[in-house]
Amino acid sequence: MPPNTLTTDHAPEALAPSRLESFSDGVIAVIITIMVLEFKLPKEPGPTAFITEVAPTLAVYLLSFTYTGIYWINHNHLLHRLKRVDAPILYANLLLLFCLSLLPFATSYVLSEKFNSFSVAVYAGELFLSGLGFVALSAAITRHFYRTDTADPVRLATQKAEARKGVLSMALYALAVPLAYWHPFIAVAGLAVGTLLWIVPGFMLPASRHTV
């Protein structure tokens, strides 16, 4: 086997993350805006029809937009110190994008079903899946750091803390499935907490990440 089969973080054979980033940006840009096509003109003129017919779609859109936006920001942080990508990272990223792309539909469903138990459980399941995609991508990156000998202690500490945070919100999302059958709104509160953890990207991570 020739010596260049040994990949390092700077091996010319390995792909740079630029296309992974631009492709993910494109996919998330479509996901985050595609719901504007759902806006329908109200059937009657005037404020009442506008509020009763447009407001629910607007609420769904705002929710999905916020959720997807938070994921985009954390995806941004997750990838930004990566110099090279490998196949497992590319596939884990595709898995995350797939899960995220189902969010607008799940949000739409939970609102159209007026937060009944089953719809909240479906929504919690979708958040669980997205969390799983994120943790899988994080794990693929940690594995890559080990394989390319670029696993310095600072990076590893950040990766570990982020994975722990990811598993914690997945636990909250999983817990929300049975909770939805006991009391949907307590389940929704659990989902909200699991998501709020991610609003400040550096929260629960080592100090050097707090600054960004």
Add this chain to the structure above:
Amino acid sequence: MPPNTLTTDHAPEALAPSRLESFSDGVIAVIITIMVLEFKLPKEPGPTAFITEVAPTLAVYLLSFTYTGIYWINHNHLLHRLKRVDAPILYANLLLLFCLSLLPFATSYVLSEKFNSFSVAVYAGELFLSGLGFVALSAAITRHFYRTDTADPVRLATQKAEARKGVLSMALYALAVPLAYWHPFIAVAGLAVGTLLWIVPGFMLPASRHTV
């Protein structure tokens, strides 16, 4: 706390603006073109049906396209000297993108309601929101310059002038809400003036910006 918690404009921890730009480009590209899906083939052949059925959609599309295009150009200018981005910038940018994504619908609404008072007020409100998103992003950038000690006088003067311009057009948009109930077309004129300020990106800004 380790020394690298002190961020500067070049701290390796901080994110570069490249993904903020490419994501915004993607979102605005979807917003600006998604309305072409609204074009329907006229029900009858010949020029009359073409003009009466296609022209209104075309007018709405042209208006939204122009407005979104102006925002894109000013967004371009706002970001182009930024070396690093932080979480408040990312969130303010998401807010701006959210507001912009509602423009096609608001334009569609005001035209379908034939510029009645309520619809013009809604449209003015939407322009006000987009202006707010732009001013919020500008403020987040100014704050970033201060926090990273990169707030040189030229930058600050530009930022201040741009914020002043933003607040001026927001005042015009806010004024248009009551005006719409007095006389919708005077309100529309106010909205047009608030927007025309932004056609030449360097207008009302310090000299070095006039050149671009």
Add this chain to the structure above:
Amino acid sequence: MPPNTLTTDHAPEALAPSRLESFSDGVIAVIITIMVLEFKLPKEPGPTAFITEVAPTLAVYLLSFTYTGIYWINHNHLLHRLKRVDAPILYANLLLLFCLSLLPFATSYVLSEKFNSFSVAVYAGELFLSGLGFVALSAAITRHFYRTDTADPVRLATQKAEARKGVLSMALYALAVPLAYWHPFIAVAGLAVGTLLWIVPGFMLPASRHTV
């Protein structure tokens, strides 16, 4: 007026073309693929229904895709030696993107009207508009070369040749409008010639461009 009001091609104030490119790529990517949403499943199973119901949409899609693809390639060539962009370039580019975004609809219209005189005239008008957008962008770039003292003879010769080619196809497109009322298929032939000129980007341009 301070000395930095004098822009050069490398003035830090001026915007780099990277976002112009990525935004245009995003808009053209949406334009070129959005028509796949028009594909409807045939109402009956089997080859006959598939061919009669799917084939026309496929033909429209292939035509629009090809046309937009040719524009994208020439846009690519037009911009690639530009180091900085200014406001007229940004607006001319928006004009071109606007015109291009109407192509799928115009193609759809001419096919649904079975190439009658009016529809061919509309299609010729749309191609004329797109050509105008391209020539306007080319002119804005030439003006930029002069203003930034980067108008070396090779560049100018290329710009001039490209503008001449643009005006020639616009003349063919304009001629097709009256021709459509005489004989639609001769008009279509004129449109085809006007477009074929652009398939090889370097055709009719000075030698150094032939190589790419």
Add this chain to the structure above:
Amino acid sequence: MPPNTLTTDHAPEALAPSRLESFSDGVIAVIITIMVLEFKLPKEPGPTAFITEVAPTLAVYLLSFTYTGIYWINHNHLLHRLKRVDAPILYANLLLLFCLSLLPFATSYVLSEKFNSFSVAVYAGELFLSGLGFVALSAAITRHFYRTDTADPVRLATQKAEARKGVLSMALYALAVPLAYWHPFIAVAGLAVGTLLWIVPGFMLPASRHTV
């Protein structure tokens, strides 16, 4: 003829692949996510309606997403050592993008027809076309390496191995067309094998590619 008509891989005249990549990313991002618009809210509440009405769309979406994702990853690998692009590469890439954009429709069709012989043959034909686009792009790249004197043995070996792999899956796809009329599910198995070859990008390629 001036000396600069002789292109090399680094000739300033030649286009860099950055826009080819960002345009392809944009088009593939739209293709891969556009199917989420097909998701309809179930007509009745509860798990039964959810599963019977949403699950089939989800299955189609997952299939198309996976297939397009695999193509994106291999496209990524195919382009990543290219320094310059020429017109044949740009057109071959457009051909590939066109073929890929028909995948969601073909997937939808084969599922709505419940895998009957004709629909499986259509699907196999679509996979064959996409494979053809990929092999054409690969051939355009090999030709470019020869023309720019950048055809070093390692690159050529990779290109040749990739082309061989492409032709092998095209053969499997072509074989699936008659097989579909004998037994559709054996044809589907052939299609699956032809696709599985591409899941690990470096599979069947020289060793240095195995590492990424």
